[in-house]
Amino acid sequence: MTSTPLVADGDRPREGGADRAVVDVAVGVLIRPDGRFLVTSRPEGKVYAGYWEFPGGKLEAGETVEQALRRELHEELGIAIGAAEPWKVELVDYPHALVRLNFCKVFDWTGELQMREAQSFAWQGLPLDVGPVLPGTVPVLGWLAAERGFEGATFSVA
Numbered sequence: 001m002t003s004t005p006l007v008a009d010g011d012r013p014r015e016g017g018a019d020r021a022v023v024d025v026a027v028g029v030l031i032r033p034d035g036r037f038l039v040t041s042r043p044e045g046k047v048y049a050g051y052w053e054f055p056g057g058k059l060e061a062g063e064t065v066e067q068a069l070r071r072e073l074h075e076e077l078g079i080a081i082g083a084a085e086p087w088k089v090e091l092v093d094y095p096h097a098l099v100r101l102n103f104c105k106v107f108d109w110t111g112e113l114q115m116r117e118a119q120s121f122a123w124q125g126l127p128l129d130v131g132p133v134l135p136g137t138v139p140v141l142g143w144l145a146a147e148r149g150f151e152g153a154t155f156s157v158a
C-alpha cells in the first residue's frame with residue numbers, strides 16, 4: 001500500500017494524485033456454525049498470487065454487491081449462497097488499483113466447496129495459521145477479533 005491519503009468519496013481524484021476510478025469488489029466472509037471462517041489463496045496469474053484473502057471479486061456492470069458475490073462464489077467455489085449480510089466497507093489504495101471492498105457475512109450456502117481456480121482454502125479461527133495475508137484482508141481479522149473478544153495478533157505472516 002502507498003502512504004497517499006485516501007479520499008472519502010472514492011470517485012473523486014486524490015489530492016496530488018491522478019484521477020483513479022474506484023473498483024468495487026464484493027467479498028464474502030463465510031462463517032460456519034462453529035465460528036470458523038473460510039479463507040482462500042489467490043490463484044497463480046493474479047496480483048498477489050498466493051496471498052490469503054476472503055473469496056470474492058469485482059462487480060460487473062449493473063450488478064449489486066450481493067449479485068456479484070453470488071456469481072463470484074459460484075464461479076470460484078461452486079457454491080450457491082443464501083442471504084449476504086452487508087457488514088463493512090473498506091477503501092484500499094493499492095499500486096495496481098483503488099478498490100472498495102464490500103464485505104458481507106454469509107451463514108448459509110449449499111454445495112460442496114470446489115476450488116475452480118486451483119486456489120487453496122482453509123477454515124480458520126483466530127489467529128490464522130496460513131499466510132501471507134493480503135493487506136486488504138488484515139482489517140477483517142481485526143473486526144472479527146473485536147466481535148469475538150480475541151486479543152493479540154490475528155495472523156503471523158503478512
Ligand SMILES: Nc1nc2c([nH]c(=O)n2[C@@H]2O[C@H](COP(=O)(O)OP(=O)(O)OP(=O)(O)O)[C@@H](O)[C@H]2O)c(=O)[nH]1
Pocket residue numbers: 025026027046047048053054055056057058059092094097099101134135136137
Ligand atoms: N476477493 C478479495 N479481494 C480482495 C480482498 N482484499 C483485497 O484487498 N482485495 C482486492 O480486491 C481486488 C479483487 O480483485 P480480484 O482479482 O479478486 O477480482 P476478480 O476475481 O473479479 O478478478 P479478475 O478480474 O482477475 O477476474 C484485488 O485488487 C484484490 O487485491 C479480499 O479479502 N478478497
